[in-house]
Amino acid sequence: MAEDLRTERKGRILAVRDLPTLPKVLEEVSKLVERPDSTTEQVAKLISMDQVLSAKVLKMVNSPVYGFPGRISSIGHALVLLGFNVLRSIIVSTSVFEVMTENMVGLWEHSLGAAMASGAVARMLKLKDAEEYAVAGLLHDLGKVVATVQLPDLKPEIERVVAERDCFYLEAEREVLGFGHDRINAWLADHWKLPANIKEGLSYHHKPHLAQLYPEMACVVHLGDFLVRSFEYGFSGDVGVTYLQPEALKILKIRPADFENLLDELSGQLVELADLRFT
Amino acid sequence: MVSDALCAFTRTQKILVLSPDPTLARLFDAAFTPAEAEVTIQSQGRYAVETLFTDPPDMLVVDAALADIPGPTLVTMVKSENVYRQLPVALIMDEAALGTDIDWCAVEVDELLTRPLTSAMLRARVTLALARATRSLDANPLTKLPGNTSIIGRIQDLIDRKQDFALAYADLDYFKSFNDKYGFSRGDEVLMMTARIIVNTVRSVGGPTAFVGHVGGDDFVFILGIDRVEEACKAVVASFDGIVPHFYDADDRDRGFIQSVDREGHRRSFPLMAISIAVVFNRDGRLKHFGEASQTAMTLKKKAKENPKSCYVLDKRQG
Numbered sequence: 001m002a003e004d005l006r007t008e009r010k011g012r013i014l015a016v017r018d019l020p021t022l023p024k025v026l027e028e029v030s031k032l033v034e035r036p037d038s039t040t041e042q043v044a045k046l047i048s049m050d051q052v053l054s055a056k057v058l059k060m061v062n063s064p065v066y067g068f069p070g071r072i073s074s075i076g077h078a079l080v081l082l083g084f085n086v087l088r089s090i091i092v093s094t095s096v097f098e099v100m101t102e103n104m105v106g107l108w109e110h111s112l113g114a115a116m117a118s119g120a121v122a123r124m125l126k127l128k129d130a131e132e133y134a135v136a137g138l139l140h141d142l143g144k145v146v147a148t149v150q151l152p153d154l155k156p157e158i159e160r161v162v163a164e165r166d167c168f169y170l171e172a173e174r175e176v177l178g179f180g181h182d183r184i185n186a187w188l189a190d191h192w193k194l195p196a197n198i199k200e201g202l203s204y205h206h207k208p209h210l211a212q213l214y215p216e217m218a219c220v221v222h223l224g225d226f227l228v229r230s231f232e233y234g235f236s237g238d239v240g241v242t243y244l245q246p247e248a249l250k251i252l253k254i255r256p257a258d259f260e261n262l263l264d265e266l267s268g269q270l271v272e273l274a275d276l277r278f279t
Numbered sequence: 280m281v282s283d284a285l286c287a288f289t290r291t292q293k294i295l296v297l298s299p300d301p302t303l304a305r306l307f308d309a310a311f312t313p314a315e316a317e318v319t320i321q322s323q324g325r326y327a328v329e330t331l332f333t334d335p336p337d338m339l340v341v342d343a344a345l346a347d348i349p350g351p352t353l354v355t356m357v358k359s360e361n362v363y364r365q366l367p368v369a370l371i372m373d374e375a376a377l378g379t380d381i382d383w384c385a386v387e388v389d390e391l392l393t394r395p396l397t398s399a400m401l402r403a404r405v406t407l408a409l410a411r412a413t414r415s416l417d418a419n420p421l422t423k424l425p426g427n428t429s430i431i432g433r434i435q436d437l438i439d440r441k442q443d444f445a446l447a448y449a450d451l452d453y454f455k456s457f458n459d460k461y462g463f464s465r466g467d468e469v470l471m472m473t474a475r476i477i478v479n480t481v482r483s484v485g486g487p488t489a490f491v492g493h494v495g496g497d498d499f500v501f502i503l504g505i506d507r508v509e510e511a512c513k514a515v516v517a518s519f520d521g522i523v524p525h526f527y528d529a530d531d532r533d534r535g536f537i538q539s540v541d542r543e544g545h546r547r548s549f550p551l552m553a554i555s556i557a558v559v560f561n562r563d564g565r566l567k568h569f570g571e572a573s574q575t576a577m578t579l580k581k582k583a584k585e586n587p588k589s590c591y592v593l594d595k596r597q598g
Contacts (some may be wrong), residue, residue, distance in 0.1 A: 067471030
């Protein structure tokens with residue numbers, strides 16, 4: 001791929017202004033924010049179910065305007081620091097997906113499932129601030145959404161390559177775009193000044209053993225992504241299940257017995273999640 | 280309350296005008312009543328400099344057509360003196376001269392008045408410049424929250440109106456050692472974070488009339504209704520304790536303390552920062568003066584500080 005084409009595409013990716021989300025999610029959040037008795041915790045819980053709103057909230061709170069870029073990885077903390085006033089403006093500035101809904105619902109579910117699975121893994125391993133692992137799990141495919149919105153003509157091309165070659169979405173992205181969503185995630189994380197732990201989770205979830213600063217974060221998200229695929233919850237763009245890096249289990253020191261417990265716990269939670277309808 | 284003072288200004292504003300133009304006096308007379316503004320007009324820049332430095336006005340208006348010193352030069356002389364940096368300065372010019380090469384970024388004027396001048400426009404522009412200066416003068420430069428003048432004004436006003444209120448003083452424990460170890464820009468991040476927690480919490484609990492001020496450094500003040508203050512304190516403490524660890528490096532955070540040098544120069548460990556809040560109540564017009572409130576709060580704060588963890592202390596005598 002020519003370097004200038006790659007630079008041009010990166011520019012278009014980073015120029016993203018409006019990330020759309022599902023109409024129902026936005027409606028629910030708007031309703032909750034307008035109710036006088038809503039608490040920050042309630043709103044945070046709902047925002048934490050949507051990768052676009054979560055990404056916007058984190059982008060906003062880590063913006064240099066507020067004076068502490070790269071510090072906040074939790075949605076709850078972000079809402080306390082932003083206040084409902086700013087949150088309302090985030091909601092107003094978010095549009096809804098009118099088209100492509102079917103695909104986006106699949107990705108939305110996949111992201112939510114990955115958030116839940118990553119959070120569950122972090123809790124099982126008794127890692128500090130499990131919520132932040134859930135946030136990284138939620139956002140791990142954000143690059144796919146941004147690429148779809150900013151480079152819409154290339155989306156069908158990627159899907160064609162996936163179908164024809166029977167390869168992973170990530171490989172098709174690399175071929176068609178010149179880079180994968182993991183790279184897009186890294187650009188966005190830098191551009192939006194997201195904290196380093198979130199950045200590593202987003203940009204190394206396909207190669208967690210290479211993460212330098214927060215290998216645990218990358219490994220948890222990798223595992224979360226793998227687990228939600230194995231349960232066939234949502235649609236990530238791939239029909240099959242990606243390869244589980246054995247190093248990730250080694251880094252996290254997960255024993256086979258732990259793994260079984262985790263699967264049991266997750267299957268229960270995913271059944272609950274499947275009852276949620278946001279379409 | 281002085282009712283004939285200009286907008287919110289509590290006293291007559293002194294305006295010094297340097298201009299050789301004899302028609303300006305009439306324009307200013309028509310624009311302001313003597314109670315609003317005391318306007319002095321001098322035609323020579325040179326003589327004005329001494330007055331300016333010994334008895335500074337609330338606003339300076341300089342004519343670019345000043346005969347002896349170029350207007351902009353005089354403005355730079357005044358503005359380069361740090362104590363006068365906030366003094367609002369307006370420059371008067373002919374509109375026709377605007378097209379000439381003027382480096383507006385280098386000229387330290389705050390307002391521009393162009394001829395032909397009308398008294399209505401003069402009144403509007405000068406008043407706005409004065410109001411703007413008042414606002415920016417008292418805002419804390421870091422957090423942009425109202426500073427001491429506004430805080431004292433607000434408290435004294437509530438006392439004068441015999442209104443019930445709760446006044447909370449908040450400050451951070453171990454902020455200095457954090458600053459010493461990580462540097463002041465990391466310290467500023469913590470102050471910005473603290474300001475946002477307090478503002479959002481106090482507004483969401485206390486409504487739009489609740490007030491938050493930044494005394495300076497790590498000292499904050501908030502005012503809200505007596506029945507809501509405890510809820511606000513609890514929420515501030517909980518949010519602060521949840522968020523502040525993220526402002527430490529990962530290893531210090533895991534350890535739960537930092538190594539720094541104390542006031543005597545000894546290396547020692549300091550816990551993670553905590554927030555202490557002291558709350559004073561004004562019920563049934565008990566307080567007569569702002570000073571009483573702040574003194575009681577300082578006594579209470581010592582009590583709050585005995586606890587190394589975040590906490591709040593209510594003034595029991597009236598709470």
